[in-house]
Amino acid sequence: MRLTSLGHAAVLVETGTERILFDPWLTQRLDRFWEHHPPLGDDLVREVLDEGVDYVVLSHHHFDHHHFPSLRRLVDGADVDFDDSPRRSTGVTCLYPAGPVPPQLTASGLGHQAMAWTLRRLGFERLHPVTPGDTVTLGGAVLRTFPSAVSFPEMSVLVETADASVMLCGDALLHEATVAAFRREDAPRLDAVLVPAHSVSPPGVLTERRPLTDPDAVRARAVANFDRYVASIPAAVTVPSSFGWRVSGEDGHDYDWCNRAMFPFTPVQALRRLADLGRDGLLWGPGQVLEVADGKTALVDGPVGPDGYDFEQVYAAVTLDPGVRVPPFDAAADRVGRQTRNCEDLLRELLDRLVATDYWYRAMDGGAGRHVVSLYENPGGESSFLLDPVAGRVTRLGAGPARSHLTGAEGWTEIAASTLEALLSGELLFGSSFALWASDGVLLSAVFHHPSFYTRHVDRALREASGT
Structure with a gap:
């Protein structure tokens, strides 16, 4: 052999x-x-x-x-x-x-x-x-x-x-x-x-x-x-x-x-x-x-x-160094793509794509699942929004990162608006997106680990490869 x-x-x-x-x-x-x-x-x-x-x-x-x-x-x-x-x-x-x-x-x-x-x-x-x-x-x-x-x-x-x-x-x-x-x-x-x-x-x-x-x-x-x-x-x-x-x-x-x-x-x-x-x-x-x-x-x-x-x-070159500095996430710098849509539209689509995921079912059964998302707009700074999967509602909270708007048991995610748009459009496969956001929850994983997201990505990439 x-x-x-x-x-x-x-x-x-x-x-x-x-x-x-x-x-x-x-x-x-x-x-x-x-x-x-x-x-x-x-x-x-x-x-x-x-x-x-x-x-x-x-x-x-x-x-x-x-x-x-x-x-x-x-x-x-x-x-x-x-x-x-x-x-x-x-x-x-x-x-x-x-x-x-x-x-x-x-x-x-x-x-x-x-x-x-x-x-x-x-x-x-x-x-x-x-x-x-x-x-x-x-x-x-x-x-x-x-x-x-x-x-x-x-x-x-x-x-x-x-x-x-x-x-x-x-x-x-x-x-x-x-x-x-x-x-x-x-x-x-x-x-x-x-x-x-x-x-x-x-x-x-x-x-x-x-x-x-x-x-x-x-x-x-x-x-x-x-x-x-x-x-x-x-x-x-x-x-x-x-x-x-x-x-x-x-x-x-x-x-x-x-x-x-x-x-x-x-x-x-x-x-x-x-x-x-x-x-x-x-x-x-x-x-x-x-x-x-x-x-x-x-x-x-x-x-x-x-x-x-x-x-x-x-x-x-790939050996663990206990003294390495892990840089804090900065949505102004750690981003990819170009933002062409407003933040509310992006987050409403995110909520739509959350439907039928495990995260969505848990939110429906438990009445919870609320999540604060901050989007960095370039230019424009950072704005935070409350996502409520049960009500299907996006509420603007104001300027600043997600963590500054937490009031209780909500999860949080911080990401550039351009990165979220690239993910939603299938331009960026989830697996290539590490280090492009910070979060304490699985909201994005629920959407972008779902097979429907991958099949959309495959279709888009195959069309690009064939020039159609």
Whole structure:
């Protein structure tokens, strides 16, 4: 078995009979906010994928794994109509998780029900939904899938051939069913496992611009998660994975503080931890190749050689610094887009789009959910408004930030009017909007994590790409 890294969680697996592409994010930039680190060049992508792929496996629905601009590049012709029927099809089969977790419309990311819809919009017709826990036979390879301990469909995948066995865990959180599977007497033999070496950022760093308060505790949680993975899945070689990005905004802002405040556990630190635990491990980057056969796993010559990266230097740029200054949110500076509509109209549309979300249902049932939103107008300063989902009413409170107008149990959000307009129009995907507002609630998440928002964004982007 031959595995080639395309950065982050994207991996091409060649079994000798199939070419299987996992979690393709194939552009240098993911969106306005994130980019590959180390860099992923177009020439490298073309070289690695020159012979095409037979299967695409998507571990879950998040944009860095189910990246529709990258998927679109894989479709033969990539010529898509807009009546939900593609003009051109592709021979690639897409496998993705579907259930057993029920739909949660405000779950993180794009909303898992959009996966099949998006794939068909892009021109893929051979869709194979998989319930995590199922086994899929492709021909020369068997895929054994395992669930993730999250509230949306996600899976780890074990690829087995006659001479090799490799497990790719993507971003999955370790599930008890996975732990139990590897405790049994007939547990799968693993030559190599790709384990996530990342973690959730310290609380409130991006959403409320909170300074780091207990970095040691955050790091300890990340290490404990990694240790549990390593102890539960006893592979001959462990590869810290799904960490191949950094924050690098397109808008001229300096976001380096994010890279020093978000990542408590890097692959370099994970490799050291493996040594402490007496386990063999290695690191790899875009263009590097792993050969797995006869119980051995090794880096071999490929588009990028085995010594092609100085990982100490690479990951030094994204290592948690307890002394980093987290700048306070400033709507006058931390904004994107151009405001063309008045604030009341924007907030009335926001309330309209809140309808039928979990947030809206909770407000209807409990009679609460009132939220103070301040919008920075350029020019014009900052004005605050009270949003009442139960009454469906927007009330102007006056000048100043939201927090200065709180009187009780209301939540608050501060954002530039231009940023809100860009989100509402689909110009800005929610995932690329980090650091562009501050809030103590989930009002914006309820609207812009909803699948209906993502489907609007897909339609808009596809129309732009096709020039219609």
